[in-house]
């Protein structure tokens with residue numbers, strides 16, 4: 636449909652009254668994210684999760700994002716939200732598995748947060764330079780678009796190797812992005828994927844040789860989106876969502892299965908091997924995961940043993 640010469644009463648009303656009615660997005664200082672909206676149409680959100688060196692998806696981060704999303708739900712000025720990390724080599728390493736299994740609020744909240752985000756009027760973009768696994772990747776794949784730079788990016792869902800499944804509903808988004816065969820391969824094998832391959836199979840939109848190239852591209856895209864009507868952006872993403880967004884019931888079913896499996900003593904033993912104490916161990920977790928099945932006394936070197944501990 637193309638504009639006619641005569642604007643409808645609704646768009647006349649919108650054009651004449653919106654600037655008077657809207658107020659710029661007011662945000663508090665958060666603990667786990669840094670926000671900046673120098674251009675009122677573009678909100679930049681940077682993950683910097685307190686007390687973690689690798690940006691864990693934890694209750695503090697979810698609480699900040701819930702607050703942010705509740706404000707975006709009532710904001711007509713912001714048209715695009717870009718998520719980044721300022722932690723070198725990590726976007727969001729994975730979810731913090733150290734939660735009360737009898738009261739898994741963080742899991743349920745994450746699912747409703749993701750569901751609320753798919754229904755926002757703003758479009759959402761992930762700009763990635765670093766490791767994104769587990770719950771971090773589940774959040775990433777629920778965003779509207781993903782871009783990544785090649786040097787430090789590794790994506791993965793290392794749950795099945797631990798005896799669980801991704802619990803935030805991310806499988807439902809990933810399977811829609813990369814298709815059944817690829818989703819089966821990566822969800823079941825837990826193999827990491829790099830940015831170039833992730834671009835090739837549709838896990839991310841585009842891979843770049845450097846962070847600067849990625850930022851240039853994302854900046855061009857957000858500038859372009861900032862020109863357009865917020866209402867039209869919302870309508871466009873709603874239409875795409877009809878074809879591509881899973882039902883929240885399916886996300887909640889993934890949570891149920893995740894919790895059921897996570898209760899098993901064998902799974903608890905496998906996931907509670909200790910506290911991760913070096914970042915490199917986290918970086919190569921996908922590759923090292925099979926070592927969990929080699930037995931603790933199998934004579935692997937100390938650094939290799941560290942590398943199979945899943946940050947708890």
Ligand SMILES: *[C@@H]1O[C@H](CO)[C@@H](O)[C@H](O)[C@H]1NC(C)=O
Nearest residue numbers: 649656657658709710711866
């Ligand atoms: C945002 O836009 C909607 C639809 O045009 C309108 O109903 C609502 O009042 C606006 N909200 C604000 C805070 O201006």
Ligand SMILES: *[C@@H]1O[C@H](CO)[C@@H](O)[C@H](O)[C@H]1NC(C)=O
Nearest residue numbers: 660661662663664665666670
């Ligand atoms: C956030 O922190 C800055 C200084 O770090 C301060 O100037 C500002 O008033 C704070 N904003 C809010 C909403 O608390």
Ligand SMILES: *[C@@H]1O[C@H](CO)[C@@H](O)[C@H](O)[C@H]1NC(C)=O
Nearest residue numbers: 666667684685686687695696
């Ligand atoms: C971070 O750790 C410090 C010291 O243990 C604690 O006082 C603070 O509350 C923690 N912050 C968060 C957001 O968990």
Ligand SMILES: *[C@@H]1O[C@H](CO)[C@@H](O)[C@H](O)[C@H]1NC(C)=O
Nearest residue numbers: 701704708744745747748751
């Ligand atoms: C999702 O949005 C609804 C309002 O639309 C709100 O009541 C609910 O608390 C939000 N949930 C989360 C987890 O952000």
